[in-house]
Amino acid sequence: MKFKAVIFDLDGVICFTDEYHYLAWKQVADELGAYFDRDINNRLRGVSRMDSLDIILENYHGEPLSAERKQDIAERKNGLYREYLKKMSTADLSDEVRDTLIRLRELGLKLAIGSSSKNTKLILERIGLSGFFDAVSDGNNISRSKPDPEVFLKAADMLGEAPADCLVVEDAVSGAQAGHAGGMQVACLGDASEKKAGDYNLSAFSQLLDII
Ligand code: B16
Ligand code: MG
Numbered sequence: 001m002k003f004k005a006v007i008f009d010l011d012g013v014i015c016f017t018d019e020y021h022y023l024a025w026k027q028v029a030d031e032l033g034a035y036f037d038r039d040i041n042n043r044l045r046g047v048s049r050m051d052s053l054d055i056i057l058e059n060y061h062g063e064p065l066s067a068e069r070k071q072d073i074a075e076r077k078n079g080l081y082r083e084y085l086k087k088m089s090t091a092d093l094s095d096e097v098r099d100t101l102i103r104l105r106e107l108g109l110k111l112a113i114g115s116s117s118k119n120t121k122l123i124l125e126r127i128g129l130s131g132f133f134d135a136v137s138d139g140n141n142i143s144r145s146k147p148d149p150e151v152f153l154k155a156a157d158m159l160g161e162a163p164a165d166c167l168v169v170e171d172a173v174s175g176a177q178a179g180h181a182g183g184m185q186v187a188c189l190g191d192a193s194e195k196k197a198g199d200y201n202l203s204a205f206s207q208l209l210d211i212i
């Protein structure tokens with residue numbers, strides 16, 4: 001086995017919440033009179049909430065916004081987003097992802113989450129993975145977002161494993177950069193895989209079983 005542990009990004013890897021992020025940001029952008037579309041939403045992959053707001057505000061041309069007002073806007077978006085998350089259920093975890101996670105565990109690998117999201121706990125509960133992972137490092141325990149490696153280094157630390165023994169699984173280029181910056185090998189899916197950002201660029205989650 002090449003690795004002792006696997007650290008998974010959450011959104012875009014274990015499950016998909018992009019549409020809910022899109023709908024919530026769209027409503028907030030409409031209220032601000034800022035242009036927003038799905039292409040801009042794609043740029044928010046793996047990006048923290050406040051950094052996402054800054055990207056949305058590139059198309060805002062109204063009155064200057066104070067730091068406090070920006071905080072309120074981010075909170076409003078999060079309230080809308082969490083309402084959408086209530087629609088999620090165990091049906092949002094695919095059989096392929098569930099079966100692969102179980103197989104990786106059977107093979108003796110430690111498994112962790114390394115996500116920018118502050119809603120990780122709620123999402124894991126909704127999809128039935130609460131308590132499954134050996135460690136959860138998320139937007140609540142970091143001060144620097146991806147491509148900074150902090151979220152993955154904290155996950156490796158929680159697992160008690162050296163970064164070189166961890167494989168990061170990511171769908172965002174910034175996340176793949178974060179894994180590399182932390183001294184970890186990276187397997188990519190989705191957008192980051194298309195852009196060949198990983199050491200392994202996969203087309204299916206289950207292919208992890210071929211590379212560990
Ligand atoms: P929240 P990941 C990221 O999760 C999302 O990809 C990104 O779109 C979102 O802005 C970020 O979490 C913060 O999410 O507002 O819930 O704290 O891909 O790192 O699992
Ligand atoms: Mg992601």
